[in-house]
Amino acid sequence: MIKKRNQLRGLLSELNSTVLFDEPMNKYTSFSIGGPAEAMVFPRDERDMSKIIHIARVEKIPLFILGKGSNLLVSDKGLHGIVASLSSNLSGECFRQIVQTKELNNRVYLYAGAGVALTRLLRFTIQNGLSGLEFTAGIPGSFGGAVIMNAGSYGKEIKDVLDSVRIIDRDGCPADIPAKDISFKYRGTAIHGKAIAGAVLRLRKGDKEKIEKTVQENLLMKKKSQPLNKPSAGSIFKNPGSTRAWELIDSVGMRGASVGGACVSPVHANFIVNTGRATAGDVISLIRQIGSRVEKDTGITLELEVKIVGK
């Protein structure tokens, strides 16, 4: 074990990036849950990210790419191997930059690094009178996480405004892929085993006040319908087809149900909230209870939207 740890230290010492060992993941997840990451790396630039991918592949070390941790349930024992965090102040500037790349007719193209907070990106577009991202108001993740999850709301998804995605592939090589060549689905993409370094958005010039008004309206709706004052990971289950997961959970009487410190939110039945001391184990037990109850009473199998990761 000690030998393995020393080997990992040695491999990661080749990088120019900050590395923290046994870093508690509850500091990095919106659920405020999760045991330690064996090695948390904050890649300084794309070259270091490429090296990390290479090291992980050659040495067969598990690698997890972390955004803002807002769609994650990390196990109580934490994550083995390397966690690459692109969305921290310690991560490289290239993952946190927003730059206009071109303007064509009424269209403005923006490149944003994967680590940019979606809220910051939205603010940037409002300030610059750019329309297209209003639907992301209230989604708390990083831009890279939003691309991978194909985050959406109010009938719109991130894929609708993407022009291209910059990935670093399994061999550590960067490539810009046109969005039309990527297969997106409801809350997911076909991008697996690769890191997203950033992406180009295709936005429209619009009226600042109108954009701001739409954003405020969207935010208000979220505030009314979501338990934003408690740690959570957003919707636990995907909506099965046109049926709403929260309606199914409600219909089987699980609203308000709890296990330990994990509770089905009384405000939104598809949210599980951490009431203070919830463990990942509590949340997983509650998820299982909900899943089997919904299946037994309605015949519908719910699919997870939240990603459960760890030992």
Ligand SMILES: Cc1cc2nc3c(=O)[nH]c(=O)nc-3n(C[C@H](O)[C@H](O)[C@H](O)COP(=O)(O)OP(=O)(O)OC[C@H]3O[C@@H](n4cnc5c(N)ncnc54)[C@H](O)[C@@H]3O)c2cc1C
């Ligand atoms: C209060 C609340 C409200 C929410 N509302 C919505 C909503 O309305 N709509 C919606 O779609 N979602 C919603 N979510 C869920 C969540 O915010 C989104 O799924 C978000 O896009 C996740 O981004 P993240 O950076 O937090 O990703 P993380 O949670 O850090 O990671 C999620 C997955 O993406 C992968 N990933 C992240 N970044 C990268 C990268 N750069 N390269 C490769 N893989 C990467 C991770 O490995 C992981 O598999 C909500 C969550 C909360 C807590």
